[in-house]
Amino acid sequence: MGTFIVQRISQTLFVVLGAALASFALLRYVGDPVNNMVGQAASLAERDAMRRALGLDDPVILQFFHFLRDVAVGDLGISYSFGVPVVRLLWERLPATVELSVCAMLVATLLGVPLGVWTALHRRSVLSHVLLVVSLIGVALPTFLIGIVFILIFSVWLGWLPSFGRGATVAIGQSWTTGLLTVSGLKALVLPSLTLGLFQMTLIMRLVRAEMLEVLRTDYIKFARARGLPSATINYDHALRNTLIPVVTVVGLQFGNIFAFSIIVEAVFQWPGLGLLVIQSIQFADVPLLASYLVLIAFGFALINLAVDLIYAAIDPRVRADMTISRAVS
Amino acid sequence: MSAQSVTKPEPAPRWWQDDLLHDFLRSPVALTAALLTVAIVAIAVGADVVAPYDSNDPASANLIDARLPPGSIGLIGNRYLLGTDPLGRDMLSAIIFGLRTSLMVGAASVLLAAAIGITLGLICGYFRGLLDTIVMRIADLQLSFPAILIALLIDGVTRTVVDRGTHDRLAIPVLIAAIAASYWVQYARTVRGLVLVERGKEYVLAARVTGVSPLRIIATHIQPNVMGPVFVVATINMSLAILTEATLSFLGVGVPPTKPSLGSLVRIGNEFLFSGDWWISIFPGAMLVVLCLAVNLLGDWLRDALNPKLSDG
Amino acid sequence: MAEALLSVRNLRVEIVTRRATLLAVDDVSFDIAEGEVLGVVGESGAGKSITGNAIIGLIDPPLRRAGGEIAYAGKRIDNLDAETMRTLRGRHIGAVFQDPLTSLNPLLTVGRQLVQTIITHLDLSGSEARKRAVQLLAEVGFPAPRERLDCYPHELSGGMRQRVVLALAFCCEPNLIIADEPTTALDVSVQAQVIKLFRRMCRERGTSVMLITHDMGVISEISDRVAVMYAGRVVEIGTARAVLNAPAHPYTRGLMASIPTVQRTKSELPQIAGNMPRLAAVPSGCAFHPRCPCRLPRCDRERPVLAPAGETQSVCWLTATRDDTASIEAARDA
Numbered sequence: 001m002g003t004f005i006v007q008r009i010s011q012t013l014f015v016v017l018g019a020a021l022a023s024f025a026l027l028r029y030v031g032d033p034v035n036n037m038v039g040q041a042a043s044l045a046e047r048d049a050m051r052r053a054l055g056l057d058d059p060v061i062l063q064f065f066h067f068l069r070d071v072a073v074g075d076l077g078i079s080y081s082f083g084v085p086v087v088r089l090l091w092e093r094l095p096a097t098v099e100l101s102v103c104a105m106l107v108a109t110l111l112g113v114p115l116g117v118w119t120a121l122h123r124r125s126v127l128s129h130v131l132l133v134v135s136l137i138g139v140a141l142p143t144f145l146i147g148i149v150f151i152l153i154f155s156v157w158l159g160w161l162p163s164f165g166r167g168a169t170v171a172i173g174q175s176w177t178t179g180l181l182t183v184s185g186l187k188a189l190v191l192p193s194l195t196l197g198l199f200q201m202t203l204i205m206r207l208v209r210a211e212m213l214e215v216l217r218t219d220y221i222k223f224a225r226a227r228g229l230p231s232a233t234i235n236y237d238h239a240l241r242n243t244l245i246p247v248v249t250v251v252g253l254q255f256g257n258i259f260a261f262s263i264i265v266e267a268v269f270q271w272p273g274l275g276l277l278v279i280q281s282i283q284f285a286d287v288p289l290l291a292s293y294l295v296l297i298a299f300g301f302a303l304i305n306l307a308v309d310l311i312y313a314a315i316d317p318r319v320r321a322d323m324t325i326s327r328a329v330s
Numbered sequence: 331m332s333a334q335s336v337t338k339p340e341p342a343p344r345w346w347q348d349d350l351l352h353d354f355l356r357s358p359v360a361l362t363a364a365l366l367t368v369a370i371v372a373i374a375v376g377a378d379v380v381a382p383y384d385s386n387d388p389a390s391a392n393l394i395d396a397r398l399p400p401g402s403i404g405l406i407g408n409r410y411l412l413g414t415d416p417l418g419r420d421m422l423s424a425i426i427f428g429l430r431t432s433l434m435v436g437a438a439s440v441l442l443a444a445a446i447g448i449t450l451g452l453i454c455g456y457f458r459g460l461l462d463t464i465v466m467r468i469a470d471l472q473l474s475f476p477a478i479l480i481a482l483l484i485d486g487v488t489r490t491v492v493d494r495g496t497h498d499r500l501a502i503p504v505l506i507a508a509i510a511a512s513y514w515v516q517y518a519r520t521v522r523g524l525v526l527v528e529r530g531k532e533y534v535l536a537a538r539v540t541g542v543s544p545l546r547i548i549a550t551h552i553q554p555n556v557m558g559p560v561f562v563v564a565t566i567n568m569s570l571a572i573l574t575e576a577t578l579s580f581l582g583v584g585v586p587p588t589k590p591s592l593g594s595l596v597r598i599g600n601e602f603l604f605s606g607d608w609w610i611s612i613f614p615g616a617m618l619v620v621l622c623l624a625v626n627l628l629g630d631w632l633r634d635a636l637n638p639k640l641s642d643g
Numbered sequence: 644m645a646e647a648l649l650s651v652r653n654l655r656v657e658i659v660t661r662r663a664t665l666l667a668v669d670d671v672s673f674d675i676a677e678g679e680v681l682g683v684v685g686e687s688g689a690g691k692s693i694t695g696n697a698i699i700g701l702i703d704p705p706l707r708r709a710g711g712e713i714a715y716a717g718k719r720i721d722n723l724d725a726e727t728m729r730t731l732r733g734r735h736i737g738a739v740f741q742d743p744l745t746s747l748n749p750l751l752t753v754g755r756q757l758v759q760t761i762i763t764h765l766d767l768s769g770s771e772a773r774k775r776a777v778q779l780l781a782e783v784g785f786p787a788p789r790e791r792l793d794c795y796p797h798e799l800s801g802g803m804r805q806r807v808v809l810a811l812a813f814c815c816e817p818n819l820i821i822a823d824e825p826t827t828a829l830d831v832s833v834q835a836q837v838i839k840l841f842r843r844m845c846r847e848r849g850t851s852v853m854l855i856t857h858d859m860g861v862i863s864e865i866s867d868r869v870a871v872m873y874a875g876r877v878v879e880i881g882t883a884r885a886v887l888n889a890p891a892h893p894y895t896r897g898l899m900a901s902i903p904t905v906q907r908t909k910s911e912l913p914q915i916a917g918n919m920p921r922l923a924a925v926p927s928g929c930a931f932h933p934r935c936p937c938r939l940p941r942c943d944r945e946r947p948v949l950a951p952a953g954e955t956q957s958v959c960w961l962t963a964t965r966d967d968t969a970s971i972e973a974a975r976d977a
Contacts, residue, residue, distance in 0.1 A: 015471060026487065136630075140622035142573050142593075144580045145615040148600065152608055163604075219745035226699055226740070226821075227760045227811060228733030237759075241750050253474070260476035267581055268600075282486035282583055290490060294483065297475075305474050317795050318749060 008309055012302035019298030023291035024067045027077070028060075071295060077288035081280065086292045089277065095177050096166055097273030100192055100265065101258050107197030108204055108258075109251060115201075116208025117243075120216070121235060131205070138202035143261050147195040147268035154191060162188050164270035196265045200254055207250055211243040218242075245316050252308030256301050363627035370621055374430040381423040383408070392418040397607050413609040415598060421609060424595055425617050431591040432618070435506055436572035440564055442510035443571075447517020448560060452548055454518070455525025466522070469515045480512035481574050485583050498586040505584055509574050513567055520559050528552045565629030569622040576618055592618045646717055647674035648851050649698070649819055654711035656693050656702060658922065665922040667693045667706065669875040672949070675819065680845065680852040682866030682883065684859065684898075686919050690875035691855040695821040697721075698853070699736055700728045715819070734764040737817035739841075741824035743804035747796040753780075753807050754792030757814060764815040779810040783840060802833035806840065813844055819851045826861055838864060859902055863887055871895050874920055874930040881955025891952035891962045893935045929960065937961050 058066075070076070076086040119128045155163035167184030169177040179185025215221060216239055224234050263275030270276070274293070281289035373380050395404040395418040402410050404418075412421035454462040472480065485508040492500060528534055528551060537547050576593030578584035580600075585591045590598075592614045599610030656668035668690045675681045683691045693706065700720070702708055713721040720731060732738075740746050748756060757776035761767060767775065773792070780788035783806040796804055805825065812820055825841065826834040842865045845852055854866060862869060862883065869886040871879040871894065879892040890896045897915040917934040920926060926933050932942040939960050952962030 018471075026490070136626070137619070137623060140569060140573075140619055140626050142576050142580075142615075142618060142622075144577060144593075145596065145618065148596065148603065148611050148615065151603055152612070156603055156606065156608075219740060219742055220748040222701065223738070223740055223746045223808070223811070224748070225701060225729075226732055226738035227763075228729050228731065228815075229760065229763055230729065233759065233763070238748055238751070242748065245750070256474070256479075257476045260479040260482075263479075263482065264577055264581065278482075278486070279581055279583070282482075282489055285490045287490060290486065297479070297483075301475055316750070318797050 004313070005310075008306050012299075012306055015302045016295065016299050019295050020068060020071060021064070023071075023294045024064050026287055026291045026294070027067070028063065071292075076292040076295075079281075079289045080286045081284040081289070082286075086288050089289065090274065090292065090296065093272060093274045093277050096179075096271060097259070097262055097266070097275060099179060099189070100196060100271060100273060101255070101262050103189055103193035104196035104200065104258055104262070104265075105251075105255060107193055108200035108254070111197075112201040112204030113208050113244075113247070116205040117212060117235075117240065119205065120209045120212035123213075132209075135202040135206050138199060141199070143195060143199055143264045144268050146198055147191070147265055150191045150195055151268070161191050163191070166272060192265050192269045192271055195268070196258060196261055199261065200258060203254070204247070204251065208243060208247055211246055212239060215239045215242045245312070249308055249312055252304065252311065255304050259300070359627060360631040363624045363631065366620070366624040367628055370429065370624065371433065373426060374433045377426045377430045381420075381426040382411075383420040383423040394418065397602065397605075397610070399607075400609050400613075412613050413607075415595075415610050416602065421613055424590065425592070425614050428590050428592045428595045428614060429617060429621070431585060431589055432572055432575060432593070432621070435502065435509070435575045435585070435591065436568060438506045439509035439513070439571045439575070440567050442506060443513040443567065444517050444560060444564055446510060447514040448521050448556070450514070451518040451521025452525055452552065452556075455522035456529060456544060456548060456552070462522075465518070469518055472512075472515050477512040477570065478574055478577060481508045481578060482581070482583065484508040484511055485578060489583065498588060501584070501586040502589065505575060505578065508578075509571050512574070513571060516563050516567065517560060520563055521556050524556050524559060525552055528555055562629075562633050565625070565632055568629070569625040572618070572622055572625070592621075648677045648679075648716060649675040649853070650712075650714040651694075651698065652712045652714075654694065654697060654713065655709040656690070656697050657707055657709040659705045659707065663923060666709075666925070667875050667922060668697065669925075671711070671872070671875070671877050673870050673877060673880060675851045675853060677818070677851055678849040679867045680842075680854055680865050682854045682856065682862040682869045683872060684857060684862055684869060685872035686857060688919060688922075689872040691872050692823050694872075695738075695823050695853060695855050699732055699738055699821055700725075730764075733760060733817065734815045735817050735819065737812040737815070737820040739808055739812045739820060739822040739825045742828045743801050743808055744828070746808050747804060749796055751795075752792065753794050753796065753799075757792070757807075757811060760811055761814050775814070776810075779814055780807075782844070783807070783810045784836075801829055802837060805829060805833075805837050809837070809841060809844065813848070813850075816848065817850065819853070820845070821853045821855070823855045824857075825854075827856065827858065834861070841865070859887070859898075871898070874925055875922070876930060877949070877958065878931065879952075879955055879957045879959075880949070885954035889954050891955050891957040892959050893937050893961065894931050895957075897936075929958075 074087050076090070078084065079086050079089055082089055115131060119131055122128050151163040154161045162184070165188060166179045167186070167188035168182040169179045169185055170181040171177050179189055221234060221239060224238055229238075262273065263278060265271065266273045266275035267279055274296075277289065278293050280286070281293065378384070392404060392406070392408070395402075395408065395410070395414050396416055398404065398410055398414045400411065400413040400421070402413065404410060404414070408420070410420050410422070412425065414421060415424060450465055454465050485504060488500075488504050488508070489497060492504075525548075534547060534551055537551065538544075575584055575591060576596070579591050579593030580597045582597060585594050587594070595614035596611045596618075599607070599612075599614070602610055651674070652672050654668055654671045655666065658665045658667050671690070671694055673681065683694070685691050693702070696702055696706075697708055698713055700723075708721065711721070712719055715731070715735065720728065723731070747753070751759075754773065754776055757779065758769065758772045761772040761775055762769070765772070765775075776792060777788045780791055785791045785803070785806070796807070799807065808825075822841070826837050829837060838861055844850070845865075852865075854862070856862060866883040868881065869883045870877050871886065871890075871892065873894050879886060879890060879895045886895060887899060890899055894915070897913070900913045901915065903912060915934055920930060920933075926943065928941070928943040928945055929935070929947050932938050935942065942960050945960070947958045947960045947963055949956050949958050950963040952959065957963075
């Protein structure tokens with residue numbers, strides 16, 4: 001188990017380092033950092049001083065190390081378009097994205113898994129077929145369109161729910177703000193979470209259904225039936241358990257997808273999160289912001305993948321056995 | 331000690347008895363999807379002829395007719411079946427031309443992704459070695475990130491690097507490249523897997539031993555076996571590519587304003603939702619959904635049908 | 644004659660495909676008495692497994708039971724509702740399947756799977772069930788049964804897993820076990836052990852067995868009677884000794900002749916020419932007639948029925964025409 005963790009962590013570091021390199025290249029070579037810092041009117045002497053202060057005369061490798069050091073302590077530069085430290089911006093916007101993503105994931109899983117199980121167990125019912133057709137369409141629907149349709153129906157025509165912003169938020173501790181504690185905050189969460197979660201939900205539903213059908217065809221289920229076990233036991237204690245294993249992996253990896261699509265949902269609903277930030281950074285060519293976002297993403301994803309691998313190992317005894325064997329052999 | 335008998339070969343079925351064709355012709359879903367796809371592609375290709383008004387001609391935009399609802403008739407008697415956009419352009423025409431752009435970008439990215447993926451897959455699978463390890467490592471890493479994010483970041487970073495002036499000119503090539511870069515992996519992996527299998531077979535070993543050049547071996551033996559599965563990947567990929575382009579254009583980092591696609595049309599209409607002018611966003615969106623649905627259904631059916639089936643007995 | 648424990652009469656199982664409905668099991672009849680082991684042999688695809696599945700009611704679409712009666716202990720079981728059938732399975736009729744690698748749920752411990760089955764059918768408390776599970780594991784040959792309860796299937800070898808499967812099949816003391824190729828997937832060295840264990844457990848409990856296999860060695864070792872199946876039909880049935888040593892049906896004779904033995908002095912191994920027909924193309928009349936060396940003119944027109952033939956009963960015009968019509972009728976009603 002130990003070597004496995006070490007391996008995965010080193011992989012994570014590799015990815016983060018790669019992203020950091022890309023970031024560094026962006027920052028260093030796009031435009032002129034000096035120009036961006038001191039403006040057009042500065043004299044040559046001032047420019048030279050700035051060059052030395054920024055360490056631009058040092059060898060590239062050294063600069064990269066300085067960059068890494070800066071990232072490690074959280075100094076990510078100053079945003080061109082907002083004029084404030086990038087790290088502060090990221091920190092401010094993070095809660096919004098996290099809350100949105102988590103709610104969307106909850107929607108997707110709490111609806112998707114039961115629906116998937118149900119359509120697998122009741123293959124021939126009309127509702128099953130209807131759900132499958134709907135899920136088929138769901139895969140072809142772009143997320144932004146879902147959001148727009150929701151806004152049209154629930155905000156414009158019915159006027160029930162807000163179509164932009166987070167509503168009133170409450171600050172928790174020093175850095176976190178949440179919209180979960182106010183009515184307007186909760187209302188504002190509904191449409192974006194549904195939009196973000198809907199696509200995932202159809203995916204999860206189809207995945208659970210397919211997996212469950214596969215599992216129900218296996219020999220061990222056949223043997224369980226031959227032993228006369230009640231169907232509830234077979235469906236839930238046996239089949240569901242075996243179904244959930246690959247599903248857990250996929251759901252874990254879907255967090256990454258949710259995060260990516262949150263950018264779109266934030267654009268549609270003007271949700272003040274990281275996604276909106278990155279779009280603005282592209283539109284305004286805000287290099288420090290974009291570069292920092294790259295590193296953050298790489299780190300986040302690598303972390304998610306690591307977590308999923310570890311959870312998988314915890315659930316499936318066969319994976320644990322493989323790991324102990326490889327450890328004994330290596 | 332068991333009971334066995336001698337095998338006897340059976341005559342091969344004729345092509346009109348072919349299972350695939352049989353299933354296709356008897357499945358209403360597949361037929362509808364195929365017809366729909368063909369119709370859509372025909373409309374897009376013949377946009378200049380089919381569309382009632384030429385969207386690319388600035389003269390067709392009548393500001394006075396701006397934001398008219400579907401079915402209206404304009405000031406000088408123009409019929410706008412699906413309404414008009416904020417500049418007074420006919421929505422139906424805009425959608426048809428937008429459809430063409432969407433299809434073109436989608437198809438181009440799929441082709442590019444396939445080209446890159448197949449080439450890399452063939453080389454890595456056949457020659458193995460360091461290149462194989464590096465490319466597959468990168469592929470694995472890339473797979474852990476969502477494609478849309480990769481496309482967005484590549485597109486975004488390129489825009490940041492390129493100066494403002496050349497943005498519009500390079501927008502579409504960059505877009506195609508970005509989308510292709512996010513989807514090549516599936517092709518490469520599929521092809522590489524197949525190449526590894528074929529490579530181990532005796533006839534390939536024989537060809538290598540007799541000194542046939544690798545290029546010939548790949549072209550004559552390996553490549554024909556690879557095309558089927560690649561085609562399957564491409565059908566899945568097509569709707570994803572179209573959706574990715576639509577999303578990027580909706581976010582404002584896709585096609586330039588001079589050449590709108592279905593996604594950017596939705597973007598334009600987004601501002602007017604609250605004024606109640608829903609048609610500017612919804613119609614292009616609906617067209618997008620129909621397109622993706624048709625491609626998806628066709629692809630789904632194709633994949634199911636190409637799966638090895640249980641034979642009777 | 645004592646009433647048979649299991650009685651199968653004119654069983655028909657169809658496969659419904661898109662193009663046609665095929666017959667996988669065609670008019671199969673046989674009995675199994677109490678404590679008796681009936682071996683069912685035939686090539687792959689002859690319909691043996693499907694027959695076994697039909698008996699325990701595990702026929703799923705596209706297969707469906709299309710006719711015939713199955714009676715257990717005198718009562719019909721083919722027309723029971725699903726829930727009643729379920730109470731029968733495991734408790735009265737057990738099953739053992741071929742592949743021990745896939746017969747056990749990889750995510751549940753051996754003990755959990757045993758206890759679950761025991762509690763389903765027997766009225767025991769959790770700890771009593773565990774005790775029983777330990778006893779069973781000891782009986783099938785585990786040296787440290789108590790520790791083994793918490794083992795996962797992947798921690799055991801193929802032979803050990805099949806022993807667990809046996810324990811699971813016997814744990815609620817069924818009177819009849821359908822064993823579908825129980826040793827085929829095992830290493831040859833392990834096969835003999837498992838078969839001996841199986842035979843011992845059956846003898847000790849007086850369990851009847853329907854042993855489905857294509858392995859003649861296994862058949863000869865533990866079967867009391869043997870039924871031979873071909874293309875979904877029973878072609879010969881009789882005591883094991885009779886069928887193996889003095890078969891009447893040309894197919895069975897061909898099968899027995901094609902088994903390599905140490906005593907054989909001929910250099911070439913005789914084979915039956917041709918293939919067992921595909922279900923979509925079963926020959927008219929007797930299904931075996933295209934490959935039969937003793938073919939008569941009526942064999943392709945009229946389907947033969949079960950009739951006494953020497954020491955066995957055979958479905959063949961060649962052997963039947965040796966007896967008069969009356970005994971044919973008598974054989975059918977027996």
